[in-house]
Amino acid sequence: MPTHHPDLDRVAVEDVLAALGNPVRISIVRELAGSAGPRSCGSLPIEVTKATATHHWRVLRESGLTRESRSGREKQITLRTAELDARFPGLLAAVLAAAPPREP
Amino acid sequence: MPTHHPDLDRVAVEDVLAALGNPVRISIVRELAGSAGPRSCGSLPIEVTKATATHHWRVLRESGLTRESRSGREKQITLRTAELDARFPGLLAAVLAAAPPREP
DNA sequence: ACGAAAGTACGTAAGACATCGTACAGTACG
DNA sequence: CGTACTGTACGATGTCTTACGTACTTTCGT
Numbered sequence: 570m571p572t573h574h575p576d577l578d579r580v581a582v583e584d585v586l587a588a589l590g591n592p593v594r595i596s597i598v599r600e601l602a603g604s605a606g607p608r609s610c611g612s613l614p615i616e617v618t619k620a621t622a623t624h625h626w627r628v629l630r631e632s633g634l635t636r637e638s639r640s641g642r643e644k645q646i647t648l649r650t651a652e653l654d655a656r657f658p659g660l661l662a663a664v665l666a667a668a669p670p671r672e673p
Numbered sequence: 674m675p676t677h678h679p680d681l682d683r684v685a686v687e688d689v690l691a692a693l694g695n696p697v698r699i700s701i702v703r704e705l706a707g708s709a710g711p712r713s714c715g716s717l718p719i720e721v722t723k724a725t726a727t728h729h730w731r732v733l734r735e736s737g738l739t740r741e742s743r744s745g746r747e748k749q750i751t752l753r754t755a756e757l758d759a760r761f762p763g764l765l766a767a768v769l770a771a772a773p774p775r776e777p
Numbered sequence: 778a779c780g781a782a783a784g785t786a787c788g789t790a791a792g793a794c795a796t797c798g799t800a801c802a803g804t805a806c807g
Numbered sequence: 808c809g810t811a812c813t814g815t816a817c818g819a820t821g822t823c824t825t826a827c828g829t830a831c832t833t834t835c836g837t
Contacts, residue, residue, distance in 0.1 A: 585694075590694045591691070617795085619813080642812060656771075658767065662763065664686060667764070721826070722826075724829090725825070728824090746833065747834095748784065
């Protein structure tokens with residue numbers, strides 16, 4: 570079964586938002602956005618176990634945010650930046666531009 | 674205990690996204706955005722029971738998306754549009770501009 | 778004062794979600 | 808070939824979410 574990547578035209582914005590509405594996943598997305606181009610999964614700074622990471626990668630992929638591919642034993646993951654901006658103009662940029670919350 | 678509205682500077686973007694990542698809530702937000710100004714809760718087209726609606730209104734309020742007030746026995750609810758745009762520039766606009774998914 | 782209306786509080790149930798450990802599969806390298 | 812490495816599959820578990828019914832509070836009309 571080849572890995573499935575949804576057609577963005579069929580994705581609802583609330584599903585993208587739900588995928589982004591998780592601290593682990595948004596940190597992955599920020600990391601991917603920080604380095605234009607594919608990134609090997611192993612190089613992502615992740616604070617959960619491998620099994621949990623796999624789960625989050627799948628949620629991101631199924632929501633249409635990322636694209637996955639395989640090279641050797643490593644998985645590569647990319648943000649679908651251009652496609653996302655065509656489907657939801659300005660959304661990803663606005664999310665990525667968000668300043669962190671004030672602490673106290 | 675007066676109703677609490679968070680200071681948006683202390684809100685993390687992923688919490689706003691999580692609040693928006695639900696079909697009932699995003700439809701409330703779209704409705705509020707469609708009519709600039711406060712809206713009485715009873716006038717919102719909602720497809721859940723009153724108890725569930727109360728739950729969603731609270732999630733929206735606690736995430737910083739809406740402001741609530743009381744007039745008589747009716748509750749008024751507003752989108753914190755300007756504040757949100759100052760804290761997360763372009764985010765709400767991008768979300769609201771999203772086209773619905775293609776059906777088939 | 779009484780009854781209807783608008784929400785809320787509370788308890789509860791079903792389902793989704795995040796997380797992990799362990800076992801497994803595929804690939805690379807010696 | 809055997810071992811190490813990368814990630815997946817599966818199953819378990821605890822927590823969070825969504826949803827509801829019912830009972831209650833407050834407020835408005837009459």
